């Protein structure tokens with residue numbers, strides 16, 4: 001029986017980096033969660049414990065902070081800088097992936113004026129994932145973006161087997177927490193590309209009259225590919241955050257679509273990649 005080492009990588013997960021830009025009286029902040037993953041000729045450490053080629057994960061964490069000294073810019077650019085650095089400075093490293101979660105902070109309004117140094121956490125988390133192995137591949141995304149339509153959603157026409165109890169509906173609450181990740185086929189202004197893609201995802205969620213969350217998902221992905229030519233493909237993961245109408249008849253009350261039980265588990269999970277047929 002032969003035993004061999006398969007795919008492997010190593011890095012520092014979840015380095016929490018906060019950068020405060022004090023250049024103007026109105027401060028700005030960047031709040032990242034950075035994960036590095038390096039791979040290459042790393043058999044020696046696995047097989048014999050020879051660490052000649054193992055840049056410590058502690059050094060990787062330190063690099064994240066050192067590279068932030070003069071500003072970090074867009075998450076895609078910061079991830080690319082780091083990924084390139086690890087491959088170009090470490091002979092054994094062939095490929096580096098840097099994942100960043102970027103938490104948004106909105107400036108507070110205090111006494112009707114924009115605050116100088118006070119912020120409130122924004123909804124949703126922007127994500128970027130960059131791999132450098134001689135060429136750069138860049139994906140951007142969003143996670144934990146919770147959205148809800150109070151109407152404009154139906155679900156009916158499904159098969160009924162002996163275990164089906166779900167009532168068909170022509171009007172339900174549709175809610176989800178969007179996780180989306182899209183691969184770029186060309187570089188672009190990352191901030192604009194992200195803001196516009198997010199706008200398209202949200203607008204489509206709001207505008208589509210939904211016969212299923214699957215239909216909504218596909219429409220969201222399709223709209224992004226139609227309007228953002230820099231995007232090669234997009235993957236969406238949409239948990240169906242069920243809102244179940246409560247039967248109030250035991251209390252002698254009707255419920256004309258006003259009282260719901262928002263359940264958190266279990267939840268339907270709808271996932272798909274929407275791609276170009278030339279991607």
Ligand SMILES: O=c1[nH]c(=O)c2[nH]c(=O)[nH]c2[nH]1
Pocket residue numbers: 155166211212213214240268
């Ligand atoms: O939009 C939906 N898709 C499903 O596949 C499904 N299944 C279910 O129970 N409710 C729903 N809703």
